[in-house]
Amino acid sequence: MNATRTLRRPRVLIVGCGDVGTRCVQQLRQLQHLQHSTRVFALTSHAGRCAELRAAGAIPLVGDLDVRRSLARIAGLAPTVLHLAPPPKTGDVDTRTRALLATLAARRVRGARAHLASHTPHTPIGRQRFLRAAWAPRMTAQTHIVPDRPLPARRLRVTPRIVYASTSGVYGDCGGALIDETRAVAPENARAKRRVSAERQLRRAAVRGAISACIARIPGIYAANRLPLARLEKHTPALVDADDVYTNHIHADDLATILLRMTTHGRPSRVIHASDDSTLKMGEYFDRVADSYGLPRAPRVSRAEAEQQLEPMMLSFMRESRRLSNARLKRELKVRLRYPDVDDFLRSMREQRSRQSGR
Template sequence: MIATRKLRRARVLIAGCGDVGLRCVPLLAHRAAAPRVIALSSQPARVTELRAAGTTPLIGDLDERRSLRRLAGLASTVLHLAPPQKTGDDDTRTRALIAALSAPRRSVARAVTSAVARQRAWRGWFRATFKSSKPAGANTRAKAIKRAPIVPDRVSSAAARGWPIRVVYASTSGVYGDCGGAWIDETRPVRPDNARAKRRVSAETQLRRAARRGVLNASIVRIPGIYAGNRLPLARLQKGTPALAPADDVYTNHIHADDLAAILVLAIRRAWPQRVVHASDDSELRMGEYFDRIADAFGLPRAPRVSREQAEAQLEPMMLSFMRESRRLQNTRLRDELRYTLRYPSIDDFLREARIDPTVTSIPVASPAG
């Protein structure tokens, strides 16, 4: 009986189970009907870590389609947290994931093949039986059977089960490009300014097209800069990397990694199909102000301020791309539709807790704000 219940447990596949994905695992485990969590990883060295976190590791590489064959029919829910590849405008990893998820399971394929064989055999028997003697109505029946479609050789596992796969995709607010510091909601048209954001738009487009085909049911969560105890720009501040002068500075948006994990798990049940939600906190900060708050909290010197022209000469292209985009995300859908209450409405709430609990910042890692 216990084994049977385990086999019947719902399965959640996490594609791209990094820091945020691992934060999702305990939240999934505490649900009323705790699903089995399967973590897709291209790194065999992470198997022990993923298993210790409570997942079932599965080795597969989104850059190698052959390694994804076992994904067909594996899970009814997918958290797609994997970033696109680093080159090109098309997200080939999302394309490979959709193809793997929508491929027929072997058991389904065998059943379909058997149905095709039986139907073809029935046609042959009917033609042979009524070739010479044709009783009344035989012609009509023969024509009806001839017109009857043979079951297609390829049918998606989702369609065979009768419902689409549920996908929650972690996208980025970078798809909007530069908005001049304006407040924007999820209806704002996308206008990516760089190849990285174009690949994200490509992934969103692919998921929506797959949803229209009935292959899956997708919701998109657009995410700004992520921070946490192990995702703070402390190394950047220690190096004295400059920030933009107030006159040239841009608005930036943030979300704590714990809040983001909770939002992604909640989106599985509450996010509307084919709809976008901003996973952003309530803060309204410019990038330099964000760095200053962290520097002051940890006793570090504030980042020196430079003009945009000076920044173009001193900073690497990745950081400059963030400094060219200014926007403020509205999170109305997060509150009203997902009905989520932020644990950290702003970076200040997190920093107050960090001062009380020094273990919050035990593993400082540089991370640009988005």
């Protein structure tokens, strides 16, 4: 009886369980008041992180999306998958998403073949009819650990649900325009092109009926441990206002909430802007952080001067300006952000430091 209950517990697989993935695990642990607690599996390519993931409440699995044979253990493991892994660092194609989708599909094929072997009629005509019905485009198989009887036919129709963490960089430069999710993608660098590649692979797999997928396009992520303090301490320059670009933000905890909400309320093949209400230019964001932490503001330079002083990676973010509408996030997912904008977070941090200094 206990083993049966364990197998029936909801299961979530997090692929690429870094900072945001760990926050997802922690939020799932806070839902233990539910009748069946969720079993969370976390795929990591670094064996040294296993103890950290266990401490967070996840069951670690070591596997590398660049080495497909190492992914066998995640095949069919969970009906819900948070795909948070970044694409490879080179090329225009996300081969990691391709490997993940192939692994999930391979498990369904093996499970379906086993089911067919035990259920196919022996007459030639009956066998052909059975095969045509069984191999319908939307047929999938849910994996059981040590099944004690043949899998019911209705279980074959369970489709893996994937939530993919993409980037708002897929839009390229929008000239500071306010855009929604219907805006056509126009990636301008290799990183964004690989993200578009991943999105298209997921959409094609969803059209085939192999998966159900929804996509979160994510802007700059911040948190107490993800602020540009080191940059400010180094006096790295920002652009003058006339040359500056609009950026978008989301707190890491709010992002985890959004991703988990999408696993239950995200519409199939739907894109959501995982962005807060902030409307800031990049230099303004740096100034707000500097003022909040008592640091000197970043010096301002022209775009021409920045081209000579800054690294290519940093410059690439200074070439794209856009403002993300999050109306769909609020309307469809009904998410209430803990930090509606950057100022709310910085204010809470100041209050926290004030309380700590008064002890």
